[in-house]
Amino acid sequence: MSLLNKIDFKCKSKQLKVLHLPCLQLNLLIWILTDNIMENATEWMTDFSDIESKFSFRTSEEPEDDLCYIVPGQPETIKECNFNPDTKTFIVIHGWTVTGMFESWVPKLVTALYDREPTANVIVVDWLSRAQQHYPTSAAFTKLVGRDVAKFVNWLQAEIDYPWEKLHLLGYSLGAHVAGIAGLLTKHKVNRITGMDPAGPSFEYADAQSTLSPDDALFVDVLHTNTRGSPDRSIGIQRPVGHIDIYPNGGTFQPGCDLQNTVLMVATSGLRNMDQIVKCSHERSIHLFIDSLLNQEQESMAYHCSSKDSFNKGMCLSCRKNRCNKVGYGVNKIRTRRSSKMYMKTRDVMPYKVFHYQVKVHFFGKTKLSYTDQPMKISLYGIHGEKENIPYIMPALNTNTTMSFLLTTDTDIGELLMVKLLWEKDTLISWPWWNPDTFHIRKLRIKSGERQSKIVFSAKEDEFSYLSRGGEAAVFVKEKETQSSRKNQRLHKLKMHGSSFKQSTE
Secondary structure: OOHHHHHHHHHHHHHHOOOOHHHHHHHHHHHHHHHHHHHOOOHHHHHHOOOOOOOEOOOOOOOOOOEEOOOOOOOHHHHHHOOOOOEEEEEEEEOOOOOOOOOOOHHHHHHHHHHHHHOEEEEEEEEEHHHOOHHHHHHHHOOOHHHHHHHHHHHHHHHHHOOOEEEEEEEEOHHHHHHHHHHHOOOOOOOEEEEEEOOOOOOOOOOOOOOOOOOEEEEEEEEOOOOOOOOOOOEOOOOOOOOOOEEEEOOOOOOOHHHHHHHHOOOOOHHHHOHHHHHHHHHHHHHHHHHHHOOOHHEEEEEOOOOOOHOOOOOOOHHHOOOOOEEEOOOOOOOOOOOOEEEEOOOOEEEEEOOOEEEEEEEOOOOOOOEEEEEEEEEEEEOOOOOEEEEEEEEEEEEEEEEEEEEEOOOOOOOOEEEEEEEEEOOOOOOOOOOOOEEEEEEEEEEEEOEEEEEEEEEEOOOOEEEOOOOEEEEEEEEOOOHHHHHHHHHHHHHHOOOOOOOOOO
């Protein structure tokens, strides 16, 4: 038995099941030893005796079952599992597990991958025995599992001369770091790694050799969906670790994952889903990627922005110089020296796509008025449809002040034609006939992220529309479209759908 296997065996022994700190130290020692070996020799690449991970070849007909395993060092298993050497290969890597079983998202992702790429190969990495330890131990095991995956990929490529550019690794939570370590150790860079909410604890301050990083593949894209809490204590990693790092809904918490919704789900479907209260936002990263596979006609868009606060003000909806991108499978693979942090909003259910608008409005008034956190309802009317009474809390409402804010809707209303703005009464004693405070608004300026259009709206009836608390809605209609706005729309359409848009999934 090799030193590697002896130490790994001790880490699984009952004596160390309770006290896991020595196990963590031993696994770090393993990495130091094997790292030194790798600098001077390549024998480890062809020694498959210490591989513990299993590589399950899943099919579209049986996405839940492990019916065939491809075993490194046994080339006959490649043919037995009907591996197709002429098409893409997806390698799916799960994360930490409490139950020691595959989670329900695994077959869903397998099915979605085959739905989008029917001839592809989908391989699920089974490292459940190491993933069900106490978290610090499983986190340390990512290095050993990463070596397993690297050996598998190197062997597969060498055995059948499989093209590196057809390999796509998808890792969730701890599995994202496994994918990164595997990508670091392969003889050649794999084409793409997708990190789905990479784990935060033990990795927030770790070096690039121990985590997912942009150097691990030709292109690395990351979805961050559960970064709430202080660094290294949030479930998902907070810092960017890819070429493109997308933070849906700010990355901290996802809509539909509040306690009320998750308790209702447990009440209707049983205690087996109790863990959803904890992992709902974490696992949303997977379902966003599944959404991108299944709903190609409703691809979500993300936008480069310096901060979540700036994005929430609607100030980052530009697509110039690659400042916007598709989310998930169809991402446009842009490699930059520094990670591009991008933001987006979503719905609480699939399909998650929403349409983003920046609204800019200047408030005039005869008297000086100042309010905070005022409830508004905004209605949008376009050539394709309408969306009425979108709720929005205006953080500040002051005389002679310009406000910019982000508004989203899940309805594709097409080109905007009319906008209504209603200021709700927020207390029972706020009666319209008590001489309510009134703001005067001359124009609204609205920018569409998805259409890349800028439209000016004027008061419908007069020079001003009037906004009163508890009063009628202020109505604005579209002014004549400017030449520059039409040009922006044409350029955006060409970039995203025309001949200049390079197919990102090749």
